[in-house]
Amino acid sequence: MGDVINNLPVVTDILSHFPDAQIDWVVEAPFSDIPKMHPGVKTIIPVSIRRWRKNLFKRSTWHEIKDFKQKLQNKQYDIVLDTQGLMKSALITRIAKGTRCGFAWDSAWEPLATLFYNKKFSVDKTRHAVDRYRLLAAQTFGYKPEPHINYGIVAPALTPSWLPENPYAVLLHATSRNEKLWPESAWIELGAYYKNQGIICILPWGNSSEHARSKRLAELIPDAIVPPAMRLEEAAAMLAHARGVVGVDTGLVHLTAALQKPVVAIFCGSDPAVNGLYADSPIRNLGNFGTPPTVAEVISAVEAVNKA
Known part of the structure; x- marks a missing residue:
């Protein structure tokens, strides 16, 4: 969940420099409610890698994988950005159609992931995760990120019935x-x-x-x-x-x-x-x-x- 939240400012940054950008987000299904809170995300594409790993011998799992692949390949993207720098995220990046971008060998947490990218960028590993993701996107799209951090989300207008009226x-x-x-x-x-x-x-x-x-x-x-x-x-x-x-x-x-x-x-x-x-x-x-x-x-x- 933390990685998903830490990537929210990337969406805000991209849209501040390219207001007409259309951004889709591949996210683990249990965390899909998080990018839903950002109005700049056009389409959310759920993936269930964790669950699929535990059920690889089930026919239903392979049907879900096939459906996910088809959905991801329905669109030609200008940029496919992998901010995680892991093998699992790089493999998803490889499936999508578009110029694949990600961390360079010296910056990815799993360096072999870089083999799947067309363009690679170095970002200091000691930087905070939010900074790393923002700087990677900035190099990918050619802009300088603003110092202000804007996650861009608003809580849903819900009031669970069990919430107390008192503070x-x-x-x-x-x-x-x-x-x-x-x-x-x-x-x-x-x-x-x-x-x-x-x-x-x-x-x-x-x-x-x-x-x-x-x-x-x-x-x-x-x-x-x-x-x-x-x-x-x-x-x-x-x-x-x-x-x-x-x-x-x-x-x-x-x-x-x-x-x-x-x-x-x-x-x-x-x-x-x-x-x-x-x-x-x-x-x-x-x-x-x-x-x-x-x-x-x-x-x-x-x-x-x-x-x-």
Whole structure:
């Protein structure tokens, strides 16, 4: 999800220099709601590589692959841009019709991917992901990106029925790897802070283990809400109306920043210099590999972004 969100400013940049550009986006099906929020994306072409890998021996999988290939090849593109620099994305790029562009050998995360491009560009690997994608697109299309970052999205006009009428904060405790988790005791202490401020805590989840953690936390955070399973568009609406958002290194904290909402990100097992929140809105990145922030540091950051 993070890669999809970090590419949104590329769409805004291209359209600011080429207003008549028509942009299609190939995206993993579960994340297709994200580019839908950008009015500059004309057509979204879902792909299901993760699911296909697990079901390669099913006939239905090969029918889906065939349909995807036909849909992608229905149009002749001027430029086919691969911003990921991975073999899987390069193979998709190879299927599409048009001049294929991507990172050079010294810049791609999987250098063999460069074999599938017609034009290749170098971008410093140590730059933040948003910068890397924007600079790659700028070299591809021949413009200089503006210093301002504009993700270009607007949250859907939805109001889930379970959302409280009172002010609420969203605590994004769930993430893809255990080393990125912040201790449950810390979340409980943060929840007590919000309770004292008269703010209800919402504890989203995405799978059964995360659901169980949300319920454990809700038992110890007064008035906390464990919401039902949500689509991304519903999650975006929830984040857009929150009084505060705090989360570990996960896609929804990046989505909050893209929506230009104040947010504090907690890093316990990843480096915020490369993958941290990156926006012109009030944000804070706290912690790093093996050095998670304290609850006091998080509360201080919450108060700072809310005043910004």
